Amino acid sequence: MEEMLAVFIASTLRLAMPLMLAASGELVSERAGVLNLSLEGMMLTAAFFGALGSWASGNPYLGVACAILASVVVSAVQAWLSVNLRANQLVVGIGFNILALGATTLLYRIIFGGLSREEIPGLPKLAVKGLSDLPFAGTAFFQQSVIVYVGLALIVLIWAMLNHTSFGLAVRAVGDEPRSADKAGIPVAATRWKAVLITGFMAGFAGAFISIADIHTFTENMTNGAGYLALAAVIFGGWNVGRTIAACLLFGAATALQFQLPAMGIHVPTAFLLMLPYLLALLAVAGVVGRLEPPTSLTLPFQRGK
Amino acid sequence: MTDRRRLLGMAVPFVAVLGSMIVGLLLIAASGKDVPDAIEAFMDGAFGSAFAIGASINRAVTLSLVGLGFILAFRANLTNVGGEGQIAVGGIAATALGLWPPIASLPLGLAVIVPLLGGTLAGAFWGGIAGFMKVRFGTNEVISTLLLGFVALLAVYWCVQSTALLRQPQTSSATLPESLQIADAAKLPSLTGNAESPLHIGLVICLLLAVATAIVLQRSTFGLRLRAIGLNELAARRAGMPGGIMMVVALAMAGAFGGLAGAIMLQGEQYYLKTGFSSGYGFDGLVVGLLSRGSTLGVLAGALFFGFLRSGGISMEIMAQVPAALTLVIQGLIVIAVAGSVILVEKLQGAR
Numbered sequence: 027m028e029e030m031l032a033v034f035i036a037s038t039l040r041l042a043m044p045l046m047l048a049a050s051g052e053l054v055s056e057r058a059g060v061l062n063l064s065l066e067g068m069m070l071t072a073a074f075f076g077a078l079g080s081w082a083s084g085n086p087y088l089g090v091a092c093a094i095l096a097s098v099v100v101s102a103v104q105a106w107l108s109v110n111l112r113a114n115q116l117v118v119g120i121g122f123n124i125l126a127l128g129a130t131t132l133l134y135r136i137i138f139g140g141l142s143r144e145e146i147p148g149l150p151k152l153a154v155k156g157l158s159d160l161p162f163a164g165t166a167f168f169q170q171s172v173i174v175y176v177g178l179a180l181i182v183l184i185w186a187m188l189n190h191t192s193f194g195l196a197v198r199a200v201g202d203e204p205r206s207a208d209k210a211g212i213p214v215a216a217t218r219w220k221a222v223l224i225t226g227f228m229a230g231f232a233g234a235f236i237s238i239a240d241i242h243t244f245t246e247n248m249t250n251g252a253g254y255l256a257l258a259a260v261i262f263g264g265w266n267v268g269r270t271i272a273a274c275l276l277f278g279a280a281t282a283l284q285f286q287l288p289a290m291g292i293h294v295p296t297a298f299l300l301m302l303p304y305l306l307a308l309l310a311v312a313g314v315v316g317r318l319e320p321p322t323s324l325t326l327p328f329q330r331g332k
Numbered sequence: 333m334t335d336r337r338r339l340l341g342m343a344v345p346f347v348a349v350l351g352s353m354i355v356g357l358l359l360i361a362a363s364g365k366d367v368p369d370a371i372e373a374f375m376d377g378a379f380g381s382a383f384a385i386g387a388s389i390n391r392a393v394t395l396s397l398v399g400l401g402f403i404l405a406f407r408a409n410l411t412n413v414g415g416e417g418q419i420a421v422g423g424i425a426a427t428a429l430g431l432w433p434p435i436a437s438l439p440l441g442l443a444v445i446v447p448l449l450g451g452t453l454a455g456a457f458w459g460g461i462a463g464f465m466k467v468r469f470g471t472n473e474v475i476s477t478l479l480l481g482f483v484a485l486l487a488v489y490w491c492v493q494s495t496a497l498l499r500q501p502q503t504s505s506a507t508l509p510e511s512l513q514i515a516d517a518a519k520l521p522s523l524t525g526n527a528e529s530p531l532h533i534g535l536v537i538c539l540l541l542a543v544a545t546a547i548v549l550q551r552s553t554f555g556l557r558l559r560a561i562g563l564n565e566l567a568a569r570r571a572g573m574p575g576g577i578m579m580v581v582a583l584a585m586a587g588a589f590g591g592l593a594g595a596i597m598l599q600g601e602q603y604y605l606k607t608g609f610s611s612g613y614g615f616d617g618l619v620v621g622l623l624s625r626g627s628t629l630g631v632l633a634g635a636l637f638f639g640f641l642r643s644g645g646i647s648m649e650i651m652a653q654v655p656a657a658l659t660l661v662i663q664g665l666i667v668i669a670v671a672g673s674v675i676l677v678e679k680l681q682g683a684r
Binding site (some may be wrong): 063111113120121126129131132257258261296297298300304305312313 | 359363413465469470472474476479480483489493615618619655657658659660662663664666670672676
């Protein structure tokens with residue numbers, strides 16, 4: 027029983043990881059007033075280019091770099107459209123997701139052909155010395171892929187940045203009161219640009235985690251809605267880092283039940299278990315946790331003097 | 333000046349479509365495939381035979397319905413991204429009713445009509461949930477319709493996995509996770525009587541609904557109210573309009589169109605339920621709605637374009653080994669280009 031619980035915690039953490047990475051990045055951008063529905067597309071693009079980079083170079087770390095680069099490029103276009111061209115952020119996001127699905131599928135077919143599942147060099151699991159042998163916590167927490175530890179550190183960094191730096195203050199200012207922020211001399215456009223690029227960076231990490239660290243290959247539409255779950259987690263978390271991470275863990279745990287319950291001999295329809303994260307996300311965005319206040323200027327473009 | 337402004341507004345989708353198609357051709361060339369071959373395969377699959385044309389128009393019918401629903405809700409400034417899920421629940425309801433013997437024996441075409449209505453109602457319910465959440469909890473409909481979409485797609489999976497629901501009786505281990513075929517009486521009648529062409533009366537239903545939508549949007553109090561709420565919800569409420577109910581109705585109507593589209597897909601061509609039967613039509617219909625700039629004629633034109641594009645794309649994959657995902661790339665580029673050019677167009681229009 028204890029062993030099972032440890033495995034459950036480990037798989038929860040593994041399944042929640044891409045959500046946590048993507049959601050914490052998206053959080054920064056949303057606090058600055060820009061919603062990236064394209065999160066799904068950024069992650070899928072990253073998963074593909076990460077796999078491609080890792081496969082072509084034989085080096086999974088180079089793969090991670092490719093993933094991040096690809097995702098940051100997508101986020102830069104998103105930032106240009108959202109901030110400079112003041113396009114409808116929701117519509118642009120949908121466009122990116124369609125494009126990312128099409129482009130990654132197309133490129134995969136062209137490069138790898140047909141339906142082959144090319145195995146790519148993946149990141150090793152890192153057993154933390156001394157800790158991985160602990161009876162319970164060892165299995166639960168300390169036999170994860172390298173990227174998990176780096177990712178967790180990045181999430182702590184984002185939390186610190188948002189809450190304890192002047193840049194974090196600027197981000198929150200342009201997300202709530204861009205006009206006042208502008209008058210106070212904070213560059214609204216530049217701050218939003220940086221925030222969206224941070225989202226791209228983290229989504230890149232998330233995508234790399236899925237293809238390089240977790241699955242070790244690329245499959246068509248492999249993110250399969252993870253980006254949307256991450257967006258729901260941000261709402262569930264009330265635009266607060268700690269609560270957003272908690273929401274991701276909850277979604278991860280719901281997904282992990284798919285594997286855990288059958289192993290425990292409990293028979294629940296698979297379809298219901300697959301549905302569970304989305305149902306929870308629906309409840310979350312319906313505000314069962316209390317009505318949540320989004321950043322005041324979320325999705326509203328800013329134009330000086332208007 | 334208004335003529336010029338309208339022309340500019342209409343030019344954007346055309347330029348976006350044309351530019352994206354050129355990018356598509358460049359991609360075919362870049363992937364080392366023979367471009368004339370690919371174009372020939374495309375034309376053949378889209379227009380090459382009575383079958384191809386019928387299939388393309390049937391696709392356009394599905395896309396039009398989703399697109400019409402989209403522009404109705406969009407008039408109230410509500411973005412329905414849940415077409416895919418609404419098609420799915422519509423398909424489930426139509427299958428369940430189409431398989432139920434008492435319905436199949438109904439006279440006067442009711443065997444066809446009842447499943448169609450069932451699908452429509454299921455879609456309306458699904459869209460209505462998002463409307464309710466918007467009004468009651470302030471949930472952004474984009475997120476809720478998307479999440480409801482995932483739930484609906486998994487509901488299809490559930491239905492065809494479980495014999496207690498819609499899965500066909502399992503006679504051997506090779507029984508596919510699909511429903512039985514719906515009763516013959518529940519299948520949509522052919523429009524042409526020509527066995528070669530899959531064209532069915534869905535086209536007539538779609539055209540009638542398109543006219544109805546145009547009238548509702550342009551000539552009815554309801555249409556005016558939708559627009560008022562879309563422009564300024566607070567002001568509309570102050571003017572005594574039931575803003576909340578209107579929003580629920582708008583999203584339920586969008587969902588109803590999606591549900592009907594699902595029922596028509598199922599009763600018109602597919603005849604049995606299987607996982608993923610909606611295969612992206614919801615998102616394509618959304619694109620059609622976006623490109624139409626709120627015009628019913630625009631929806632029909634866009635749906636025809638994407639219907640033929642899809643047929644051609646599939647044929648290109650089979651005959652010229654160009655992945656059909658190319659059509660997704662083209663669509664994504666079109667959406668981004670149209671959304672991105674809004675400010676540019678406003679500037680040009682303002683500058684005279």
